[in-house]
Amino acid sequence: MKKYSKAIKYIIIIIVLTMGIIIVNSLKNNDNRVVIYSAAEDEVNEAMIRELKNKFPKYDIVLEFMSSGNIATKLAAEKTNTSIDIVYDLEYGSIGLVSDYLENLEYDESKYNSEFITNNEKYVPVALSSNAIVINKKELEKKGLEIPKSYSDLLKPEYKNLIAMPNPTVSGTGYIFLKSLVNAMGEDEAYKYFDKLTNNVLEYTSSGLVPVSLLERGEIAIAMGPTSVAARSITNGYDFDITWYKEGAPYTYYVMSVVKDRLAKPPVKEVYEYIEKELNEKVNKECAIESVYKNSDYKIPNYPDNIQFSDMSNYTSSEKERLLNKWKY
The missing domain is CATH 3.40.190.10 (Periplasmic binding protein-like II)
Incomplete structure (x- = not known):
């Protein structure tokens, strides 16, 4: 048996x-x-x-x-x-x-x-994909806060847990913000800046699309994310401001x-x-995506005109790998 x-x-x-x-x-x-x-x-x-x-x-x-x-x-x-x-x-x-x-x-x-x-x-x-600082004005008004006018303003303690940014290690959108500030501030100063900004960031998100979603849900007041996504949110009825600071709008x-x-x-x-x-x-x-084509015959509703783009020079894979190896968050 x-x-x-x-x-x-x-x-x-x-x-x-x-x-x-x-x-x-x-x-x-x-x-x-x-x-x-x-x-x-x-x-x-x-x-x-x-x-x-x-x-x-x-x-x-x-x-x-x-x-x-x-x-x-x-x-x-x-x-x-x-x-x-x-x-x-x-x-x-x-x-x-x-x-x-x-x-x-x-x-x-x-x-x-x-x-x-x-x-x-x-x-x-x-x-x-150009990117922007997207502001939920109503959330700031509820808290009696002013709209931040610069990257330095984002470091103020009153914005603690009111900011979301995509994580550069997993999101191209997040890396674009990092790279633009490295070019604008210098590498050492840029990483010092993010050391300070982290105190106010509720979440470094796993996707470039999430910060604007958090903004729509009222979980934050300031999103770092794609301009076209923010423009569609405004078209859908959200009272958002799309802005960029003197360093320009990061893009890729x-x-x-x-x-x-x-x-x-x-x-x-x-x-x-x-x-x-x-x-x-x-x-x-x-879907109102920013176009790579010549002679595009459409315009994204609520998309800002005359965007001032940031310096995105030295945008190589080896540079990206090197910079991301220094990212701690």
């Missing part, structure tokens, strides 16, 4: 292992599956997946949200042995960290503004890339080409 019992156990183990191998192989060999990791906001991701499923009903298209910094970290760790096929809305400064694992891409450069085109063939620009652009060797898979190639040639510009317009 014991012999039969052992034999049954071995048979069950073999069946389980066999089934596991079959499942893993079926996932690997799912020729119709396309996996996209996107750092874009919910509205953009929802529009993207809706349009992709309509366009390619026979493909199993999966779109996962992850912050830009975490996408880069995941891809750097997994290299080409990853489930990701297409990366969307990756912050430009992260490209150098993962470029060895990305395809060389061909596309029509003539439709893009020239400042977004370089000799790097690993990406296609998809969106511009976001890109799309394809993991190396994935263009050999026809569904990935078709989905990438559709996003690059048609869908990205359509979603930019639908």
